[in-house]
Every structure is written in structure tokens, then in C-alpha cells.
Amino acid sequence: MPSIRVVNLKKYFGKVKAVDGISFEVKDGEFVALLGPSGCGKTTTLLMLAGIYKPTGGEIWFDDQLMNDVPPKFREIGMVFQNYALYPHMTIYENIAFPLRAKKMEEGEIKKRVYDVAKKLMIEKLLDRKPGQISGGQQQRVALARALIKQPKVLLFDEPLSNLDAKLRMMMRAEIKKLQEDLGITSVYVTHDQAEAMTMASRIVVFNKGKIMQYGTPDEVYRNPKNLFVATFIGNPAMNLIRNLSYIRKDGRAFLISKSLHLELPEDVAKKIEEAKKQEGLVLGFRPEDAEIVHEESGLGFWAYVYVLEPLGRDLIINLKVSETDELIKVFAESGVVVDKDEKVFVKLRPEGIHVFDSETEELIV
Amino acid sequence: MKGKGKAWIFLTPMVVLVVMFFAIPVILTIVLSFTNMDYTFKWNFIGLGNFKDIATDFVIPKVLLNTLIYTFTTLALFNVGCALLISLLTTSMPDRWGSFFRTLWMLPRLTPSVVYGILWLWIFDPTEHGLVNFIRAQMGMPPQDWLHQAPMVIIIVANGFIGASMGMLIFTAAIKAIPTDYYRAALIDGASWWMITRKITLPLIKWQLLFVTAYQTLSLLTSFEYILIITNGGPTFRTEVWALYTYHMAFSNYRFGYGAALSVILVILGTVFALLYLKMFKFEDLMQKPKVEVD
Ligand SMILES: Nc1ncnc2c1ncn2[C@@H]1O[C@H](COP(=O)(O)OP(=O)(O)O)[C@@H](O)[C@H]1O
Numbered sequence: 001m002p003s004i005r006v007v008n009l010k011k012y013f014g015k016v017k018a019v020d021g022i023s024f025e026v027k028d029g030e031f032v033a034l035l036g037p038s039g040c041g042k043t044t045t046l047l048m049l050a051g052i053y054k055p056t057g058g059e060i061w062f063d064d065q066l067m068n069d070v071p072p073k074f075r076e077i078g079m080v081f082q083n084y085a086l087y088p089h090m091t092i093y094e095n096i097a098f099p100l101r102a103k104k105m106e107e108g109e110i111k112k113r114v115y116d117v118a119k120k121l122m123i124e125k126l127l128d129r130k131p132g133q134i135s136g137g138q139q140q141r142v143a144l145a146r147a148l149i150k151q152p153k154v155l156l157f158d159e160p161l162s163n164l165d166a167k168l169r170m171m172m173r174a175e176i177k178k179l180q181e182d183l184g185i186t187s188v189y190v191t192h193d194q195a196e197a198m199t200m201a202s203r204i205v206v207f208n209k210g211k212i213m214q215y216g217t218p219d220e221v222y223r224n225p226k227n228l229f230v231a232t233f234i235g236n237p238a239m240n241l242i243r244n245l246s247y248i249r250k251d252g253r254a255f256l257i258s259k260s261l262h263l264e265l266p267e268d269v270a271k272k273i274e275e276a277k278k279q280e281g282l283v284l285g286f287r288p289e290d291a292e293i294v295h296e297e298s299g300l301g302f303w304a305y306v307y308v309l310e311p312l313g314r315d316l317i318i319n320l321k322v323s324e325t326d327e328l329i330k331v332f333a334e335s336g337v338v339v340d341k342d343e344k345v346f347v348k349l350r351p352e353g354i355h356v357f358d359s360e361t362e363e364l365i366v
Numbered sequence: 367m368k369g370k371g372k373a374w375i376f377l378t379p380m381v382v383l384v385v386m387f388f389a390i391p392v393i394l395t396i397v398l399s400f401t402n403m404d405y406t407f408k409w410n411f412i413g414l415g416n417f418k419d420i421a422t423d424f425v426i427p428k429v430l431l432n433t434l435i436y437t438f439t440t441l442a443l444f445n446v447g448c449a450l451l452i453s454l455l456t457t458s459m460p461d462r463w464g465s466f467f468r469t470l471w472m473l474p475r476l477t478p479s480v481v482y483g484i485l486w487l488w489i490f491d492p493t494e495h496g497l498v499n500f501i502r503a504q505m506g507m508p509p510q511d512w513l514h515q516a517p518m519v520i521i522i523v524a525n526g527f528i529g530a531s532m533g534m535l536i537f538t539a540a541i542k543a544i545p546t547d548y549y550r551a552a553l554i555d556g557a558s559w560w561m562i563t564r565k566i567t568l569p570l571i572k573w574q575l576l577f578v579t580a581y582q583t584l585s586l587l588t589s590f591e592y593i594l595i596i597t598n599g600g601p602t603f604r605t606e607v608w609a610l611y612t613y614h615m616a617f618s619n620y621r622f623g624y625g626a627a628l629s630v631i632l633v634i635l636g637t638v639f640a641l642l643y644l645k646m647f648k649f650e651d652l653m654q655k656p657k658v659e660v661d
Pocket residue numbers: 013016017018036037038039040041042043044045
């Protein structure tokens with residue numbers, strides 16, 4: 001299976017810069033997710049990989065072959081579309097056989113291959129139905145079968161699970177991942193669902209407005225987001241942000257302060273902020289699980305009051321506000337924790353969970 | 367007032383119009399076909415007399431043959447064939463060019479029909495003032511009387527050029543409504559243009575193909591204005607089609623009863639073709655089958 005290397009790839013539609021100079025690579029047999037909100041250029045990128053769109057600029061390499069001018073049919077690609085793109089007038093058998101028919105394969109071989117792949121995907125009973133007569137989950141499997149039947153070297157997925165209900169989505173997530181691992185086909189998987197990207201991919205390309213925000217393993221993009229976009233896009237609930245903070249030093253101790261908040265910083269964090277030479281417009285970020293609610297001041301943290309509780313069964317999300325005008329803060333707690341509405345509590349932070357961003361550049365400082 | 371009464375108030379004007387301008391003429395024509403009414407306008411019932419006359423009318427076999435040749439050649443070559451070809455080609459090229467070529471084909475529609483007819487008369491004028499003969503003269507060739515040599519070809523081409531635009535519009539709209547992803551999937555799977563056309567586009571515009579074929583058959587069977595202008599059925603019945611013959615009988619020879627009988631037969635002929643098409647296109651298959659959700 002080939003590796004994929006994309007260098008400074010661009011696609012402009014008139015004035016719209018759908019994809020604006022992206023570079024990333026996918027290793028041989030790797031499963032990479034392109035993650036980003038709707039309209040950020042994910043599909044456009046995928047269609048360029050497939051050869052449907054011609055790049056405005058940049059290069060696409062499969063191993064050491066430049067693919068820019070190679071027509072789709074010579075790229076040995078299988079693609080699963082968001083709406084499956086099954087031909088409504090053909091039976092499931094004919095849909096799956098279509099890529100082989102295009103190759104003018106001999107009928108006996110087609111039949112054998114269709115039954116093989118249908119069996120693998122557990123759709124062999126549906127072969128004489130039409131797409132309109134099977135459920136969404138089954139259509140999904142048929143689309144997968146059609147992509148796999150020609151034994152492609154690269155698999156492209158465009159939000160394949162977004163039309164399924166939550167339960168089916170979880171199931172198919174695991175199944176696609178297993179299938180990809182078994183077959184070892186180099187795969188690029190587009191999604192706007194961060195949970196999908198986190199659970200399935202070995203690396204994630206986080207996209208926004210046609211640009212790459214960060215490229216790394218799920219753990220890297222979760223633990224060390226490079227900017228505010230990644231910090232808020234990845235994770236559910238999202239990372240907590242407290243904006244409009246200023247940095248000051250008093251009596252040798254370092255603080256992040258606003259009208260309503262006063263947070264003492266560990267020395268290593270303070271050093272980094274001083275190195276960045278930023279005093280104003282700082283943003284504090286921390287994940288809901290990197291904080292703890294306690295009743296008296298202890299260590300690193302700040303005071304806030306309880307706004308509303310969201311019980312989740314095993315866990316409890318405590319929503320807090322530092323003051324009336326601030327954004328909500330969400331903190332995970334075990335369901336045994338007792339707090340009252342409007343109670344003033346201390347939000348104790350884990351030192352390694354603290355992130356500080358520059359609100360102008362949106363980049364991470366610490 | 368009750369809801370039903372109110373509904374009738376709104377419906378009545380339309381119902382009156384339909385009865386006056388559709389139902390009454392149809393009934394009158396049928397009744398008329400059993401009379402031998404002429405310029406004296408007398409209702410003289412003669413039973414099936416007109417229909418017996420039609421069966422023995424020596425011109426009828428020629429007229430029937432002309433009608434079938436004219437209708438189905440125009441249909442196959444232009445109104446469906448050419449229309450489909452233009453739609454397939456113009457939707458396979460960049461949209462700017464596609465729109466340009468389609469607009470070109472729309473131009474005849476925008477020309478008043480009498481002007482359009484006269485245009486063809488000028489193109490094939492037997493003297494050197496006609497377009498074709500003028501061009502021939504430039505190349506040192508003698509003029510030809512085209513309208514005498516190939517009148518059928520000329521009326522087919524004249525009708526086809528204007529008739530193709532309707533099918534073109536409908537097919538183009540239908541092709542554009544096919545989800546782009548079907549084509550992308552097919553391209554990735556390595557299908558050729560021909561395979562995509564045959565296996566995806568054509569089956570998905572089957573309903574529009576049926577509609578245009580049926581509609582254009584009926585309109586070719588009944589319309590005759592360009593033939594009237596260009597050849598008036600001649601020379602000697604060579605382009606006399608059923609609808610034109612009906613017109614000549616009724617309004618040149620003032621045999622209104624006979625004309626009515628001819629048009630009744632034309633309606634029956636049209637209905638038969640429409641039913642045949644439904645069978646040919648397996649219309650039942652086009653009806654939405656119920657969706658079944660099974661696991
Ligand atoms: N064929 C096209 N013509 C013009 N603009 C397009 C076209 N395809 C996509 N775009 C624009 O490019 C941007 C990215 O689109 P897309 O790649 O579909 O986003 P995503 O798949 O991430 O939701 C959007 O602003 C979209 O409107």
C-alpha cells in the first residue's frame with residue numbers, strides 16, 4: 001500500500017479558498033482522520049486525493065509518484081461517500097459489481113468477488129434488493145463493499161457515518177476500524193465528529209477554513225492543542241476557557257488576573273509567559289477533568305460559584321461561573337460530590353492541565 | 367356558508383371554462399363526425415358514413431404512411447434523439463459552454479412560427495435567391511428545386527430543429543438533478559463516459575424520456591403549421607400528413623363532418639401510441655415501491 005504525501009495543496013473556487021496550502025502525510029497502511037467543522041474544505045481535499053478535483057496548486061504524492069495529473073481510475077482508490085452514492089435503479093449486486101464491470105472483468109470472477117465481499121460485510125441476503133429497500137446501516141455496508149471490491153490501495157471516507165443514528169454509528173466505527181486494520185489499506189477518513197476521529201484514527205489532521213490547525217496523534221491534539229481552535233474543537237465537553245486575563249508579578253509571585261479572578265501561577269508557566277512577552281489578552285484553558293471542586297482554598301485554583309448540575313449517571317458535570325458575565329466552566333466530578341446551587345467553591349487545577357493562549361494569534365503560549 | 371359551498375364558488379369559473387373550451391368542442395367534434403355537414407352547416411346525420419368513406423379514401427394510405435414516417439423520423443432523429451444527444455454532450459462539458467450551445471438550440475423557439483416557416487422556404491428556394499442554391503451557385507453548381515426533390519426531408523428537418531429544444535430542456539434539467547456523487551463514484555471506479563451514460567444517466571432519466579417521447583408523438587401527430595407553410599402537403603400529397611389532411615378536408619373543401627371523423631381517428635391513434643409507450647417503458651416499474659426496513 002502506498003504512503004500519501006500532500007505538499008502545500010490548494011484549491012480555490014473563484015474567490016473561495018476551499019483548501020489553502022495544506023501539507024501532511026499518511027504512512028503506508030495508516031488510518032488518518034481529517035477533522036474539522038462543516039465547510040472547512042475536508043471534502044474538497046478528499047476529492048483532490050481521488051482525482052475528481054484538479055488542485056489549484058501544490059502536489060499530491062503516492063509513494064514517489066506525483067499524482068496531480070493521474071486520472072481517478074488509475075489511482076486505485078476506493079471511496080465511501082457521505083450519502084453512499086448507491087445507484088438507486090440497480091440491485092445491491094449490480095451496485096457492488098459496478099467497479100468490476102468498469103474493468104470489464106469476466107462474469108464468473110465478478111460473481112465470486114461480489115459474494116466474497118458481501119459475506120465479509122454481512123449483506124449477502126440483500127444482494128437482489130434495491131438501495132431504496134434497505135436500511136441506512138445496510139446501505140452503509142453496501143457502499144463499503146463497493147469501495148472494497150476492487151481491492152484498492154487507498155481508501156477515502158467522506159463522513160460515512162454521519163447519516164446513521166448514534167448506536168449504529170458506534171458499532172460501525174469499531175467495524176470500519178477493524179476492517180482497516182485487517183486489510184492494512186492506507187486510509188483517509190473525513191469527519192466533523194471529534195469522537196469519531198479520536199477513536200478511529202492513528203493521527204488526526206485538524207482543519208479549519210482550509211488550513212491545518214494541527215496534525216498529531218489523538219493524544220497529542222487532546223493533551224497539547226497548539227491553538228484555541230484545536231483546544232475547543234477537540235474534547236466533549238470542550239476545554240474551559242477564561243478570557244481577557246492579564247499577567248502580573250507581585251512580590252515575586254506570578255498571577256493571571258481579571259476583575260473577578262485571581263489565579264496564582266506555577267513558576268514554570270510564568271517563565272513561559274514572560275518569554276512570550278505577553279501581558280494582556282491572555283486566555284486560560286483547562287479540560288473538565290483537569291480540575292476538582294473543593295470547599296476550601298488549596299493549592300492552584302480560583303473561586304467560582306455553582307451554576308447548574310448535569311448528572312450523567314457515572315459522572316456529574318458541575319457548571320460554574322466565576323462571575324455573572326463570564327463563560328460557563330464545566331468540571332467533572334464523581335456523582336457522590338455534594339454541592340449546592342449558588343454555593344461558592346474552589347476550582348482546584350492540576351498544574352499540568354493548565355494551558356495559556358494568546359487571544360490575538362490564538363496560539364498556545366504554555 | 368359551509369366549506370363545500372365555498373369550494374364550489376372558487377371552482378366554478380374554472381369548471382365553466384373547461385366545459386366551454388374543452389368538453390363542448392370534444393363532444394361537438396364527435397357528434398359532428400356522424401354528420402355530413404358542409405358549407406351549408408346542416409346537421410345531417412349519416413351514421414358511420416364518414417368512417418366508411420375514410421376506409422375507402424384512396425389518399426388515406428399515402429397520408430397514413432406520410433404521417434408515420436414524418437412523426438417517427440422527426441421523433442427519433444430530433445425531438446428525442448438530437449435532444450438527448452445535446453443534453454448528454456452539453457452536461458458533460460464546462461457549464462459555460464453547455465449553456466451557450468443550449469441557448470443556440472433555443473433560438474428557433476424564440477422565432478415566430480410563420481417567420482420560421484418562411485425562413486425554411488427561403489433556405490430551399492429553387493432559384494439562386496435561396497440560401498442553399500446561392501451557395502451552390504458560388505461553387506458553380508446549378509440551382510435545384512429542393513422542395514420538389516426532398517420535401518419530406520425538409521419538413522422533418524424544419525420541425526426537428528424547433529422540436530428538439532423542448533426535449534433538450536427537460537433532459538438537461540433531469541440530468542442536472544442526478545446527484546454529482548453518482549458520477550464521482552463512477553469516475554473513481556473507472557467507468558467510461560459511455561458506461562456512465564448507459565448505466566447511470568439514461569436509466570435515471572427514463573421517466574423524462576417517456577414523457578418527452580409520448581408528448582412529442584402527440585404534438586407531431588396533431589401539429590401541421592410548418593408543413594402548411596413550407597409545402598402545404600405537396601407536391602401532390604407527398605407531405606400530406608393526417609392532421610393537415612383533416613385541415614384541408616374541413617377548411618379547404620368545407621367537409622366539416624368528414625374532417626371531424628378524421629380527427630376522431632387521429633385522437634384514437636394518439637391514444638394507442640401513448641398506451642404502447644407506457645408498456646414499452648414498463649411504467650409500473652417507475653412507480654415508487656414501498657420502502658422496507660429490514661435487519
Ligand atoms: N464545487 C464548488 N464550487 C464552489 N465552491 C465550493 C465547491 N465545493 C466546495 N466549495 C466551497 O468550499 C468550501 C469547502 O467545502 P467542502 O470541502 O465541501 O467542506 P467540508 O467537506 O469540510 O464541509 C465551502 O465554503 C464550499 O462552499
